[in-house]
Amino acid sequence: MTEENQQLPDLEIYVEGGDIDAMVTWLQAVFEDHNINNQNKQGAKLTCSHQNETFPVVIVKNAGSTGFTSIWFDTRLLPWEDDLSCAKAAYEALGKTVRCIESVWVNGDDPDRWFEYSADGEKVINWG
Numbered sequence: 001m002t003e004e005n006q007q008l009p010d011l012e013i014y015v016e017g018g019d020i021d022a023m024v025t026w027l028q029a030v031f032e033d034h035n036i037n038n039q040n041k042q043g044a045k046l047t048c049s050h051q052n053e054t055f056p057v058v059i060v061k062n063a064g065s066t067g068f069t070s071i072w073f074d075t076r077l078l079p080w081e082d083d084l085s086c087a088k089a090a091y092e093a094l095g096k097t098v099r100c101i102e103s104v105w106v107n108g109d110d111p112d113r114w115f116e117y118s119a120d121g122e123k124v125i126n127w128g
Helices: 004-005 020-030 082-094
Strands: 012-018 034-040 043-050 053-060 070-071 100-101 113-118 121-126
Touching: 004 043, 020 034, 020 043, 020 070, 020 082, 034 113, 043 100, 082 113
Parallel strands: none
Antiparallel strands: 012 070, 012 100, 034 043, 043 053, 053 070, 100 113, 113 121
């Protein structure tokens, strides 16, 4: 685990659109050990395991009225090193624009500064 990962207890990405079924299917492919606790048109709650650690994953459609669906992992023990690699994997699997924080926020950072993976490539954006 990198120093950055030790600073954040969780990981969150935002996927364009609201195809909850596709997102759940992607997570089922990533985590062999998983359980869908609840799923409806507004989101889903799953319990997943990785390297013998069990944790919740929450999917919320149109989080913050942004048109993006939040996928929140309540752990840092994941198959991805950081938010950026998770976002890239989600983009490759789902074919939708994916956004995440560029790095760990510290005092003075712009809270609207995000990293985006899309058909246009990889770039830093202002998402405000």
